[in-house]
Amino acid sequence: MTATAEADLHDRLMALAERQIAVGEVRGVAAADPVNLPMIRHWAAAMGDANPVYTDAEAAAGSAHGEIVAPPAMIQVWTMPGVVRDGRQATTPVDDVLRALDGSGYTGVVATNCEQTYHRYLRLGERLVPATRFTGLAGPKRTALGEGYFVTWNITWYSQDEPVADMLFRVLKFRPRERKTKPEAREPYPLKPAINRDTAFFWEGVGRGELLIQRCADCGELRHPPGPVCPSCRSVERTHVVASGVGEVYSYVVHHNPPVPGRSTPFVVAVVELPEGVRIVGNVVDCPPEEVGIGMQVRVTYRQMDDELILPMWVPQES
Amino acid sequence: MVSLPGSTAVAGIGATEFSKQSGRSELQLAAEAVFAALDDAGLSPSDVDGLVTYTQDTNQEIAVAREVGIGDLTFFSRVHYGGGAACGTVLHAAMAVATGVAETVVCYRAFNERSGRRFGQPDARIGGEPSSQGLEMSWHVPYGLMTPAAWVAMFARRYMHAYGVTSEDFGRVAVAMRRHAATNPAAWFHGRPITLEEHQASRWIAEPLHLLDCCQESDGAVALVVTSAERARDLRRSPALISAAAQGAGAGQLMMTSYYRDDMTGLPEMGVVGRRLWEQSGLGPADIQTAILYDHFTPFVLTQLEELGFCGRGEARDFVAGGGIEIDGRLPVNPHGGQLGEAYIHGMNGIAEAVRQIRGTSVNQVAAVRNVLVTAGTGVPTSGLVLSAE
Structure with missing residues (x-):
């Protein structure tokens, strides 16, 4: 973690402590x-405690x-x-x-x-x-x-x-002391997207650092999430445009519980509205959760999750 | 054309106890609930020729038939989309009975949702398959957006923004449900009401949802017997007539993440269901004495009040603020305590409560009940019922 991120984390923890x-x-x-x-x-x-005042009614009756x-x-x-939690x-x-x-x-x-x-x-x-x-x-x-x-x-x-x-x-x-590992060895990220021939273009674009929106080659309609047939004109001829990479937070959640594999909590997931006219879901990062709000201007960034997967994410535009 | 409204009825209801650890298999729970429902109706397993459950139920129809001693089946069907299936099972059963495909159909839902597979826990596999659902999930799961609470929270945040709704408004729903459960001995939270302060102090699950905005997780089973109204009149209990039954999905629908439609503050699929229910039954919101509204998470109870026409858009917070959904309010909602208070049996326990309200046998009975509206899972393709007294 960078020194700034550490300081942010400390501030967040202390603010949480104050609230609690x-x-x-x-x-x-x-x-x-x-x-x-x-x-x-x-x-x-x-415990090996033989004091009769704890167990012997007669002896206890005669005690103080x-x-x-x-x-x-x-x-x-x-x-x-108990060991088995019953939800109560x-x-x-x-x-x-x-x-x-x-x-x-x-x-x-x-x-x-x-x-x-x-x-x-x-x-x-x-x-x-x-x-x-x-x-x-x-x-x-x-x-x-x-x-x-x-x-x-x-x-x-x-x-x-x-x-x-x-x-x-x-x-x-x-924080347990980290064992020294080879820098290139990454844990596989557990939350992999399923990809097929209808969606592969998007993930290939992300791999190149481009945010792609499906565009119908016949009527020109933009669509996200993408699919094989244009719902407006039935065309199966598809192409795509490269998004400008900016957007606005339309809604968001701060996930706290339960823990999510591959993620540390709390983290923010937002529905981001793009000026191209489609919405896309992604994480808002490099921003304390309490500073995220509807209407916030964000821009895309790319995060390497493991050796294979890159995910598009969103950061505040001013940063 | 065969006409559905009024020609079929729920003639029997049955359930296991609701717990956090049933200590027995899901199939055993299913069989126990089916036996209880048949006993309630005064029917025997040999009378049953149809079974309907959820695609998510792990107990195949034939397995339940074997355990219960049901003979030949002429109709079996499954309804998809999680808790959205609840009233859909009754719709499928009623259609089969109305068309003569079957005479007596049992709908059931049985699971160890707390001690077995918990739906509230993340499951990395849900985005893993390139099925249409796996691909749909793949736009969300990689970002850690993978629990029902978080999916609903995304809608709730936008709804708050659009109408100035607060977490306290959601909390009032939880308080009302726990108030009802407190006087229902079958409820897990029997004798344990909560205050708005306790709601506010409960920990975050997915902001803006607190722990007490989320329904519990339960083990248990519920079964319902559906047959013709004519036959039901000869059975042990007064029939709960099926005045209307409908399923609904909206344009641009996704399983539980329909974030790409123009508006995120409504439940268009519930609007579809509501319009069908009013059309079929010839009734309207003013004709409903009590409603069973699906309450896996509090925000969608508000949205449903609006979507079904009990109040205008953005007005549900005022409807709820005055105790409007409490047992003594203008529209008592979930007198059994709902899934927040009684148990989470994927909406089936709510249908059983609707039948008790029609019969006049609920522990929290609403006065002079003629018609009860019931809804199924929200945020997903869903279903609904209007049940009526004779």
Whole structure:
């Protein structure tokens, strides 16, 4: 990445972080089960914690608690989602930040801090609800693992409306150090167009750095996407014109989720209206997504996606 | 000429539970739904001589017939274009019954759309084949424009620009659907209404669409029994008469990326369907007490209100803003909670709800229902129905 692109990325990430901080506390989905003895027993056995106040009703009755209580360090257990996600998980303000970092190449993750505060012991039958606040993004920092950002959030667990425990959690999202590869070796781009005799001229044009629009050799009508028969005059005689290479954004989307193979998110796809009178779909690049708008003037550029494929894309005209 | 309106009826409806992980095969789901629909109608598998489903369904008609114990089939048919097929299956069945090609036809849709193949996930193969559809996709997929949410978002952005519509306007549709689902025990989101604030805070999928603008992904199956109105009158349930049934595609139509037509703010294919439905039934928007509008993504619910004549162009936001599509509004839409709230069974669960509304047996029953309008998938070649009480 160029220094400008890096700076843009940093600004985008920090702006996202600011927005997510402003979101404040977001309540998650209530624990699937209330605080219960079987889970306590498994946890205590696994941890080797034999304190009878956690498992023995009689011993607990004689303790300061007067009844069985849960080990405070179990707090995360009660609301942790299972391995098989059932779609009932709530989203948190942290998700977008982690996803943006993933999409920008900071795919590595390592937990660095976990500080838990317990306000009181939990009793059997209490059903907890977690609530998440995104609290900070710091970076980029150079670390032994690679360059990365520290992402910090807080979870508060509520029983009814009473906060019973807090946790500060921090991870380092880092760019794994790149293995040295031969510069000519490119990963094959996974999103290949199907091409046949009706459309090959377009892709051959792109390969030469020309944006071609099909033109009927008889009536002269321009058409995109192209096809074998002129819908106006039935002619199968086709030719093409070279487009001027400028256009205007007619509509656009900023794709965030789900991840798309061969692409990092977010990315912009637009319907571009050409002065020749046809529309064409393509990516708007070299421009922060939030600066793209309907009516924006763009010009074509060409990007080599792998050893075989070049795609026409669009950049702001002033750049 | 054989006349379609009023000569056929939906005589039975059946469904599995709606879940995220059915734990059984799609064929088993199909068979369970077909059994349930036949039981509802008071018919047995030997009464069935026709089957219709979607081209996207993985369960062949003959496979369903084998599992259910249906004997000879004289009619089988598939309808294409994803969820646009929903009401089309009933149209095909009704045509077969009206022309005497078959007597009793079951329409079905069964899938593990959440635990199996998820339509919302990118599939790099969709642009790979030089079929007409593969070539069409090839103008979009290489740019990463390859999910239904993103395809619809492209229309939504232009619609917002043209009429000053906001994300909150879309959000009101989601809030209404979740309100309805909240009181429907069969709905996945039973007991879980949402607020507009929660809609706004949900993460981006493809701007301008938030997560809560997108319908859920579901496992489940729905089946419908179609037979003649005359025969239906002798069966267990009051018939839901098929007053009109239509399919529609527009000029310059693409599968889900019709970005090359003059205007991107309407749904011309739904206009085709709407005109046919009103013509056939002799009814108009004022005669509809409740509508089942396909809601895989919120923006197209607004567009459909306009395209079908419930309000003028660009006026749907005002229609929705006053709670117009809620259960107590001027046109209750999707009283079952729609696909945003009940389940995404590719529109078939909506047809079942329309039948319940006609029968007067819905958990969220609208008062004095005579006619229900139903639509199928939006942004694709589509279909629609008007069902009526006797």
